Amino acid sequence: MAQRQPGGEAVEQIRDGLAAARAAGSRFHEPIIFGLLAEALGLAGEVEKGLEVIAEALLAAKNSGARGNDAELHRLRGNLLGRLPSPDRTEMEASCRLALAVAREQGTRGFELRAAVSLARLLCAQGRRNEARDLLAPVYDCFTQGFDAPDLEGAKTLLAGLG
Numbered sequence: 001m002a003q004r005q006p007g008g009e010a011v012e013q014i015r016d017g018l019a020a021a022r023a024a025g026s027r028f029h030e031p032i033i034f035g036l037l038a039e040a041l042g043l044a045g046e047v048e049k050g051l052e053v054i055a056e057a058l059l060a061a062k063n064s065g066a067r068g069n070d071a072e073l074h075r076l077r078g079n080l081l082g083r084l085p086s087p088d089r090t091e092m093e094a095s096c097r098l099a100l101a102v103a104r105e106q107g108t109r110g111f112e113l114r115a116a117v118s119l120a121r122l123l124c125a126q127g128r129r130n131e132a133r134d135l136l137a138p139v140y141d142c143f144t145q146g147f148d149a150p151d152l153e154g155a156k157t158l159l160a161g162l163g
Contacts, residue, residue, distance in 0.1 A: 010040045031061040032069040035076055042076075047083045054080065071111035074099035075118050082122070092122055110151065113139055117155050124162065133162040 014037045021029065034057030041050035054077045061067050078095030081087055096119035103112035116139040123132035140155045147153070 008044060011037065011044055011046075014040055027060070027064060028066050030064065031057045031066050031073060034060060035069060035073050038073075038076055038080065042080045042083055047080055050080045051077065068106065068108070069111075071099045071103035071106065071108055071115055074102060075111070075115045078122070079118055089122070089126065093119065096122060109142060113143070113151055113155055116140075117151070117158060120158055120162070124158075129162050133159065136162070 014033065018030070018033050018037065021027070021033065034053050038050040038053040038057065041047070041053060054073055057073050058070065061070055061073070074095050078092045078099065081092045081095060096115055099115035100112060100119060103109075103115050116136045120132035120136040123129070123135065136155060136159055140152070140159060143152055147156070
């Protein structure tokens with residue numbers, strides 16, 4: 001919903017879901033719900049609030065031990081940083097590299113691909129096309145199925161553009 005119609009409605013629905021989960025005593029999934037909320041806030045133009053939510057998500061993950069989404073949270077942070085009026089490319093790159101390292105450490109191939117795509121796009125925007133291709137190609141090549149999935153299609157398109 002947030003991607004199709006950026007705005008407050010998606011943000012409010014995610015907040016309502018988070019409140020309902022908390023009321024039911026469920027906090028284990030908070031980090032990823034916070035990630036969805038941060039992404040929705042960014043799409044709604046509330047980038048700084050999205051970054052605050054990412055910080056809260058990472059803290060919730062640390063406190064609960066639910067670290068399985070840390071790579072995605074760091075990737076989202078890097079992407080949100082890029083939407084600031086004056087983005088810090090060094091900090092963006094550090095977040096994406098941390099996302100990639102965490103995904104590799106945890107063996108989460110999907111999050112590794114997403115982090116590699118985000119980092120490759122950033123490198124490409126900085127004129128570092130060869131580095132972007134060398135980073136993304138081996139991650140993409142690890143996949144043997146699911147090539148119609150949006151993340152893999154996006155990676156393939158990006159790689160084709162990198163030559």
